Amino acid sequence: MNNKLYGNLIFELSQPGRRGYSLPKNRFGDYSLPEALRRKEDAQLPECDEMTVVRHYTNLSANNFGVDNGFYPLGSCTMKYNPKIDEEMAALPQFQNLHPLQPAETVRGAEAVCTLLCRSLCELTGLHAFTLKPFAGAHGELTGLMVIKKYHESRGDWQRTKVIVPDSAHGTNPASAAVCGLDIVEVKSTADGLVDLADLENLVAQEKDNIAAMMMTNPNTLGLFERQIPQIEKLIHEVGGLMYYDGANLNPMLGAARPGDMGFDVMHINLHKTFSTPHGGGGPGAGPVGVRQGLEQFFPEVSPYHGNFAVAIRAYAYILSLGREHIKEVGPLATLNANYIKESLKDVYELPIGGLCKHEFVFDGLKDKSTGVTTMDVAKRLLDYGYHAPTIYFPLLFHESLMIEPTENESKETIDGFIGVMRQIAQEAKDDPDVVKSAPHLTPIGRVDDVLAAKHPIVTYKQLIHDAD
Ligand SMILES: *Cc1c(COP(=O)(O)O)cnc(C)c1O
Numbered sequence: 001m002n003n004k005l006y007g008n009l010i011f012e013l014s015q016p017g018r019r020g021y022s023l024p025k026n027r028f029g030d031y032s033l034p035e036a037l038r039r040k041e042d043a044q045l046p047e048c049d050e051m052t053v054v055r056h057y058t059n060l061s062a063n064n065f066g067v068d069n070g071f072y073p074l075g076s077c078t079m080k081y082n083p084k085i086d087e088e089m090a091a092l093p094q095f096q097n098l099h100p101l102q103p104a105e106t107v108r109g110a111e112a113v114c115t116l117l118c119r120s121l122c123e124l125t126g127l128h129a130f131t132l133k134p135f136a137g138a139h140g141e142l143t144g145l146m147v148i149k150k151y152h153e154s155r156g157d158w159q160r161t162k163v164i165v166p167d168s169a170h171g172t173n174p175a176s177a178a179v180c181g182l183d184i185v186e187v188k189s190t191a192d193g194l195v196d197l198a199d200l201e202n203l204v205a206q207e208k209d210n211i212a213a214m215m216m217t218n219p220n221t222l223g224l225f226e227r228q229i230p231q232i233e234k235l236i237h238e239v240g241g242l243m244y245y246d247g248a249n250l251n252p253m254l255g256a257a258r259p260g261d262m263g264f265d266v267m268h269i270n271l272h273k274t275f276s277t278p279h280g281g282g283g284p285g286a287g288p289v290g291v292r293q294g295l296e297q298f299f300p301e302v303s304p305y306h307g308n309f310a311v312a313i314r315a316y317a318y319i320l321s322l323g324r325e326h327i328k329e330v331g332p333l334a335t336l337n338a339n340y341i342k343e344s345l346k347d348v349y350e351l352p353i354g355g356l357c358k359h360e361f362v363f364d365g366l367k368d369k370s371t372g373v374t375t376m377d378v379a380k381r382l383l384d385y386g387y388h389a390p391t392i393y394f395p396l397l398f399h400e401s402l403m404i405e406p407t408e409n410e411s412k413e414t415i416d417g418f419i420g421v422m423r424q425i426a427q428e429a430k431d432d433p434d435v436v437k438s439a440p441h442l443t444p445i446g447r448v449d450d451v452l453a454a455k456h457p458i459v460t461y462k463q464l465i466h467d468a469d
Helices: 050-062 084-090 108-125 137-154 172-179 197-210 229-238 309-345 375-384 412-431 433-437 450-455 461-468
Strands: 129-131 162-166 183-187 211-217 242-247 266-269 289-291 361-364 401-404
Touching (some): 137 172, 211 229, 375 412, 375 433
Parallel strands (some): 162 183, 162 211, 242 266
Antiparallel strands (some): 266 289, 361 401
């Protein structure tokens, strides 16, 4: 891209008096706004012709990295692939032009999508009923915890306010419990990354009748299947608590196991991670909540109408296009791909917890720590090779976390290409560490000072000019 011609900011391309369009003459006479409401000065808007505007934004969009440009191994963020047919379904005018207030008899098709999606989710999870209302995973957690709180209150168990959350949980788990007015009790992980059963037994013995629920993510944030669920479920249920399943990333489970069969009472699913819908940049999402029989009467009203309906359409299209036979392949393929990468790289990257993973796994930086090359450097260097960086410095259990998740959809060639580049970077770290430490070299913007960007964000054009002076 030629930055001189197309500019970094549209304001830099502005020419006084330049127009991209002309409005028709006003045929309605003078109806000026009252003086008091009018601007004292003209708005400071860029003045450009249409081609300049189109090229500017088109070139900007080409600087964006997305799953349509290349491999995106971001861990804990599952659904990167968004089949185009799902977009087509969501864009059908019969869906897109619906109004939430139009008469019920004219929206039977849309209602059927919601009903059938809920039925599919029940079947996939082994739970009894789903609500599509929550707008995101965290919103689903809140909704599910509201169900649990109401359930206990309906039984007069007002003192049940403690929610047990593993220390490896996604940050939204304790946050949702707090927003719901519940108290968080943290349970430790063992050295092999699973819930520490001895610690849990102690907590349960201490808290007993105060326990509202235990929240579990499975596979957990390290990509590990929590093998002690039967014991944990028994422990919690025996003292009258409920089991909550964080099913944000459900794809490793599809066709393999169901939370309902494991004894969970309430769960959420991130449709935008497991069943299509692009969710970069913070949205849109949907976090349907499922419950076992007898809890559905406690569903709260957490959004108007049917939540993010277009996300539900994409999810249903995804489920239908795979069908009953092929949806079973999602879990095994996601698991195979992650293990293939892990095993191919563990001689050069530090694998703190070995063994079989599910859909994702975590390295603790490069194996050879003597080079001084950090996880941040590796992530930046990947950009030079055309790859999106994995999730870094999360989970917090290790200092140099590098969390990789390929998903089920990538070809062997794509995955082999990524493995090759990761090995090459490990070699560079030995031979020429500075090239890795100063990466990226080939992106429009080099290494940024991300602390400065967070502490002193420049969000207005004026300030940019001023600072340049
Ligand atoms: C992404 C994620 C969430 C939160 O989902 P949002 O839609 O971002 O609110 C919760 N738990 C886990 C395990 C996740 O990966």
